[in-house]
Amino acid sequence: MSDTIxxxxxxxxxxxxxxxxxxxxxxxxxxxxxxxxxxxxLDVPEGSVTVLLGPSGSxxxxxxxxxxxxxxxxxxxxxxxxxxxxxxxxxxxxxxxPDRAVTRQRARIGMVFQxxxxxxxxTVLENIIEGQLVAGVRRKDAAARxxxxxxxxGLAGREDSYPRQLSGGQQxxxxxxxxxxxxxxxxxxxxxxxxxxxxxxxxxxxxxxDLAATGLTMIVVTHEIGFxxxxxxxxxxxxxxxxxxxxxxxxxxxxxxxxxxxxFLAAVL
Amino acid sequence: xxxxxxxxxxxQALERRAGDExxxxxxxxxxxxxxxxxxxxxxxxxxxxxxxxVLTNPHFQWNVVxxxxxxxxxxxxxxxxxxxxxxxxxxxxxxGIGVAVMRLSRxxxxxxxxxxxxxxxxxxxxxxxxxxxxxxxxxxxxxxxGFTTIHTTHAVSDIGAAFIGLTIDVAAFSAEIxxxxxxxxxxxxxxxAKSLGLGKGRIFRRIVLPQAMPAIVPxxxxxxxxxxKATAIISVLSAHDLLYSVQLIYSQNYLIIPLLLVATIWxxxxxxxxxxxxxxxxxxxxxxxxxxxxxxWWQVARANLRPFGVRREVxxx
Numbered sequence: 001m002s003d004t005i006x007x008x009x010x011x012x013x014x015x016x017x018x019x020x021x022x023x024x025x026x027x028x029x030x031x032x033x034x035x036x037x038x039x040x041x042l043d044v045p046e047g048s049v050t051v052l053l054g055p056s057g058s059x060x061x062x063x064x065x066x067x068x069x070x071x072x073x074x075x076x077x078x079x080x081x082x083x084x085x086x087x088x089x090x091x092x093x094x095x096x097x098p099d100r101a102v103t104r105q106r107a108r109i110g111m112v113f114q115x116x117x118x119x120x121x122x123t124v125l126e127n128i129i130e131g132q133l134v135a136g137v138r139r140k141d142a143a144a145r146x147x148x149x150x151x152x153x154g155l156a157g158r159e160d161s162y163p164r165q166l167s168g169g170q171q172x173x174x175x176x177x178x179x180x181x182x183x184x185x186x187x188x189x190x191x192x193x194x195x196x197x198x199x200x201x202x203x204x205x206x207x208x209x210d211l212a213a214t215g216l217t218m219i220v221v222t223h224e225i226g227f228x229x230x231x232x233x234x235x236x237x238x239x240x241x242x243x244x245x246x247x248x249x250x251x252x253x254x255x256x257x258x259x260x261x262x263x264f265l266a267a268v269l
Numbered sequence: 270x271x272x273x274x275x276x277x278x279x280x281q282a283l284e285r286r287a288g289d290e291x292x293x294x295x296x297x298x299x300x301x302x303x304x305x306x307x308x309x310x311x312x313x314x315x316x317x318x319x320x321x322x323v324l325t326n327p328h329f330q331w332n333v334v335x336x337x338x339x340x341x342x343x344x345x346x347x348x349x350x351x352x353x354x355x356x357x358x359x360x361x362x363x364x365g366i367g368v369a370v371m372r373l374s375r376x377x378x379x380x381x382x383x384x385x386x387x388x389x390x391x392x393x394x395x396x397x398x399x400x401x402x403x404x405x406x407x408x409x410x411x412x413x414x415g416f417t418t419i420h421t422t423h424a425v426s427d428i429g430a431a432f433i434g435l436t437i438d439v440a441a442f443s444a445e446i447x448x449x450x451x452x453x454x455x456x457x458x459x460x461x462a463k464s465l466g467l468g469k470g471r472i473f474r475r476i477v478l479p480q481a482m483p484a485i486v487p488x489x490x491x492x493x494x495x496x497x498k499a500t501a502i503i504s505v506l507s508a509h510d511l512l513y514s515v516q517l518i519y520s521q522n523y524l525i526i527p528l529l530l531v532a533t534i535w536x537x538x539x540x541x542x543x544x545x546x547x548x549x550x551x552x553x554x555x556x557x558x559x560x561x562x563x564x565x566w567w568q569v570a571r572a573n574l575r576p577f578g579v580r581r582e583v584x585x586x
Contacts, residue, residue, distance in 0.1 A: 100468065103463070103468045104466065106463055117461035118461075119461070120480065121480055130465060134471065182466065
């Protein structure tokens, strides 16, 4: 279990190395005239947890989706593990990569969605092993890892269930198992608990906490301030497409300097 | 007087309490529905009268029907109808998938051409198309392919013209059915697949298309059955299909009704076979939909055949 993802560092409160796994510079994204991201600079150290906060429409999800090129940036770049995502540097231009190259990059980055997005026509186990099969893992080995992951998210023995037979919280836990099955170096969470009934939020946050403790690099868009306070190494507050404030949770969550951040925190707490 | 009144009150109170218990213990009787029985009776009488007339009217000539039912020339026509339908549907759907994917493409040229194709060929009646294709020779007497020259009058036989015309018809209609099915799949499915590192082709084949099938199959069932019957129009080109084979016989012996019955019964048999096949295909693609297991073939048959009584809820997903 401990060998599956990077080994846990000694002190979980001070996780992360100095090396930035994710470097975002001058990132811009427009939808028509709507400038959703207006120059984002952000570093995510390897093995750390970054929580993105902000009012709806502030660009949190768009920023997250630029990291694995589900959205194509209109300016700036995202670099993961020293490799620019979705583009190739060619003299004075960044050329968008062919589909196959982007697909290969995405395989290194896991993602968990607000609406789970499990494949309803596939069983729980088939959902989890699909990404590994594409990566060339033999079905038997993929299934063994799938069962092991199911046990870790507290769903041992549910291999042959279909997603619709599970509760929302269980589905999201399967989605997390699916996202880490291929041993990604980075995992993105897009409001993973927003579509859940209140009593199921805890079980999903619990699995995410366990994951963070293994030293996996995580970027999380969420409104769960408690999770940010407890697990995040870095909290980033977005407002209107720019980073209004960022820093350790003890600063951003308790003594926000930015006025919009203060209003937002007062409203959600 | 007042003592008696209070006694009556007490008795009434007791009766009320006893009343609740009686209500709880009472058997519940469903509302009678005499209208339903009446309606069923009327319909049964009409059906019985119709059946009696069909079976006893000598002009149906059931013995003639029986005599011609398995004649070799009719078997040959039946075979033509079956393979033409199969070929038209398989090739038509292959093209239809392409047309639907083009229509959903972000490339404006591909999308517009796909739209124009669908618009045009849905507008032309299959019969008109058939006649056009079979007269291709007057439009293009020869086609030069560089290494060889084709004389179209020889190249396009009657069956060939039927195949081309009907295939294009199926492609145009199936493209719309498939497009609707693909649009019914939530966009998040493709995104989740992308984030797992699946390529475009694999996402289409393994994630999107299987989920579009429950929306595609019922409409396609209609389409295939419609095409089976539409192949009958090739008899106007004197192509030897099921209908033309009975027409050949009755044009000589004038036993029109019984021979048309032979064709009718064969069409009904083929359609029944297709419907049963559709049921199994639908059941296959219903995996993971709804919590309940899908009903077995026998449950569906019983639910549909049950004329009276409580109709048990059997959903064909």
